[in-house]
Amino acid sequence: MGIQSWLSLWFGLTLPAIVLMYMFKRKYVDTTVPSHLLWERVLRNLEANRPWQKLQNRLLLWLQLLAAALMVFALMQPFLQVSGGGSAHVVIVADTSGSMSAQMQPSAEGEAVTRLQLMQERIRDYVKNQGRRSEITLLSMGASPVTLLSHESDRTAINKAVDGLRPYYGAASYRETLSLASALTREEPDAEVVIFTDSYWKQDTVPIAFQVPVSVEKVQGELPYNVSIDQFGISAKGELGSSYGAVAVLSTNAKEAVSAEVNLYGDEQLLTSKVLELSPGKKLTESFTDLPFAEVYRLELSGEDGYAADNQSFAFGLGHGSSRVLLLTSGNLFLEKALQLSGAEVTRVAWNDAEGKKDEDEISSTQAxxxxxxxxxxxxxxxxxxxxxxxxxxxxxxxxxxxxELTVKTPLWTIGGEGDKVGNQGGRPILAKHPVTNYVTLSGVYFGTLLDQTPAWGDAVVKLGDQPIVYAGNESGRPRLSFNFLLQDSDLPLSPEFPVMVSNVLEWMTSGKGSGLGRYMAGAQADIPIAADTVSAQWVPKNGLALADGISPEEALRNGQGVSPVQIVPEIPGLYAFEQQNEAGEKLRYWLAVTADPYEAEWSIDQGPPVSQTSSNQDDTTAGDRDGSSTHSENASRAGSLMPWLAALALAVVAAEWGVYQRGRSI
Structure with missing residues (x-):
């Protein structure tokens, strides 16, 4: 038994009004007079009115009270949930979107439960009671609808599937799951759909039409308190990227100003901590300065709130301040200084040049x-x-x-080298679109003798006329770059574009350092560089909600050629390492941060699932069905809108009968 409109209880005030009318009903004293000529005077002098009296057992009173009570009951729109016991097939739609992981207020036993846990309990109760004689189909929401059960009668299997429901933090398939539920019941006359949800659905103006009864079971509870990290980013500061800065944007759904403590970590070392004041309805932007370089930065909210998926955020070091470059050269001051200007830490190892000269001072004590x-x-x-x-x-x-061995496992940039020499045919430099050629034109640069070599691992990104002079590509999953000329035979080092080009080279070739592949929403696709000799790969949770929930490492997707370069990122927010391993046991690691769909923390819109019900014998292709003009819910709304008018009519009838009460009675 349920009530759809508790607000209609206001009409219950008519019951005490009717009782008061009877209590204030006039009573007259019977008086004997000698002549009718004195009647008018007697009425004036002997009339006795007793407005407050004991209620009498009168049929008219009870009929009026009964009519008013029935009117109040009708206005409250009562309903009795009996469909589950009669339907042969029940399709249960379980809302497993990220918002269902929000914690509700602690129970009487002091244990805090999530909306998902409460929903699981409600589904089990529903299956045990209303659906005890029904076959159960259980649908949940992921990146696409997930059918966990289909026409299942075994209650043990049903309860096991319900216990296995887990929140999906990515972009949940709200509409697609409802469409699947509608399709599964379209040809079944004895079926129904029950939706268990917290009613925080993405806005959808076009309802999903059902040809069977559909009901919504709210699992919501009191609105949880939440502070969220909306944005977090890292940028290099200073001319050489010697220091770093961070910017964070935070917000809260609290109705009053609150304090929040945030901690910033770099490679799991606490860098700074702040207490911030957050105002309701406003976003707070906070900056962090003078930070050292780290592969992974983590911003964490101290303390607990109702939604844990947005309490941590990760960012990756983007500068070259800690890039270590090993330079093998017989002496090239311009190249070394250009690398250092780009923020690299250069270790130089020198050898005898072609004339047998040797500069022993160029070899450091740590190198030889x-x-x-x-x-x-x-x-x-x-x-x-x-x-x-x-x-x-x-x-x-x-x-x-x-x-x-070092050459095989490290990004390699070769300049000149061994090979047949060819003459320079001249021509205008032609630059392909590539990170190495950004912001440079090489116009007016002289190139001397060129090498005649075409590496199989790369493509020409710079040509001098028709002659390729710079190749770029990947070999065994690692960047490779080749200059088919010596810098000493060119005036490129004297060009103002030379430091820019070296910076481009350093940025492109060390972009995989630290493996900061960025942030991806849970369940999204990501392009991962896969080394050619990789035999296995897996997602390993390293921090955040993924590690706190005890998520086990997950094997990477594979295709016909081995580990696929297109991967589906894990579904739990947190920091992951995508670890690749070759036959020799060597590992290559990439960092990746997984975030939750930000909509799932937006609880200001409580609109529920967009559903409508059509007649089972109505053609789905009619215009009325497409625009939802003949739906059950809308017809019920129209019928409900007549009830206030009927109530007003009843009040008018009571007012018109005031003369009955006004005549009173004699004693």
Whole structure:
């Protein structure tokens, strides 16, 4: 039993009004007079009116009270939920969007539950009572509708599926799930649809038409308190990117001003903490300055609120301040300074030039033993490098052993080198659209002798007339760049565009450093660079809600060629590492932040699912069905709108009968 309009209880005031009318009804005293000529005088002198009296048991009073009570009951639009016991097939639509993970107020036992947990309990009760003789189809919302059960009669299996419902934080398939529920029941005369939801649905002006009874079960509770991180970003500051700044935008749904403590971490080291004052209905923009470089920055709200999916946000270091470049050269001051101006940390290893000269001061103590012979190859410097630059014809010793292993696993930029020489045919530089050629034209630059080599791993991004002189591409999943000329044979280092081009090279070739692939909404597609020798890959949760919920690593999607470069990001917000592994056990890692659909934290619009009901024998293609003009819900609304007029008519009838009460009675 339920009531649709508690507001109609106002008409119940007619009951005490009727009782008061009877209590104030006039009573007259019977008096004997000698002559009718004295009647008028007797009425004036002997009339006795007793307005306040004990109620008498009169049939007219009880009939009027009964009529008024029935009118009040009708205005309240009562209903009795009995459809579940009679329908052979019940389609249950479970709203598993992100907003269902919001916490409700603690129960009497002191335990806080989410809307999803309450919905699971309500669905189990529904299946046990109203749907006890029905077959159950259970639908949930993901990136697309998910059919968990179909025409299931086993209550154990139904309860197990209900217990397995989990929130989906991406863009939920609201309309698609309703359309599937409508299609599943279109040809079934003895079926119904029950929607369990918190009623925070995205606005949709066109309702979904159902040919079977459809009802909505609200699972909402009191509005949870929430503070959210709406935006968070990192940018490099200073000329050389020596420091970094962050900007965050926060908001709250609180009705009064509240304080929120935020903590900013860099590679899990606390960098700063602030207490911010948030005003209702306003967004607060807060800046953080003088931050050191970090691969991953994390902004976290301290404390708990009703919605945990927006309490943390991640950003990735974008500058080159910590890019480590290993430069193999016989001496190139212009190149080294250009790399340093781009913010790189350059480690230089030098060797004898073609004339056998050697500058021992150019070899640092960490790179080679000062007492070693000039002919010996220095050891590989310790640590990880983000870019290896080979300037000129590198001796054979640098292409063997540890040096060869470093060359394979590190982005490589070769300048000149070994190979057949060809004459410069001249011509105007032609630049393809590529990150390396941004903001440069190379107009007026002289190029000397060129190398005749065409690498299989790349495409020409700069041509001199018809002659390719710069190749760019990827080999084994790592960037490769080749200049088919020596800088010493060109006046490019003297051009003002040279530092710009070096900065472009550094930015492009180290863009995978730290693996900051950016932010993606849960369930979205992401393009992931896949190394050619990768044999396996997986998503590993590292922080945020994903780690707090104990999510296990998830295997990456595969295609016919191996690990697919197009991946579906995980469905739980947080920080993930996409880890690739080759046959040798070497791992390549990319960072990726997963966020929730921001709409799921917007609880100001409570509109419910857009549904309408049409007659089962009505043609779906009629205009009336398409525009929803002949729906059950709208007809009920029209019928309901007549009730206030009927109530007003009843009041008018009572007022017209005032003469009955005014005549009174004698005693």
């Amino acid at each position: 033993d000062k007492d070693s012979a000039a002919s010996e190859t220095p050891p590989v410097p310790e640590g990880e490098f983000d870019l290896l630059v080979m300037d000129g014809a590198v001796p054979a010793g640098f292409r063997q052993g540890k040096w060869a």
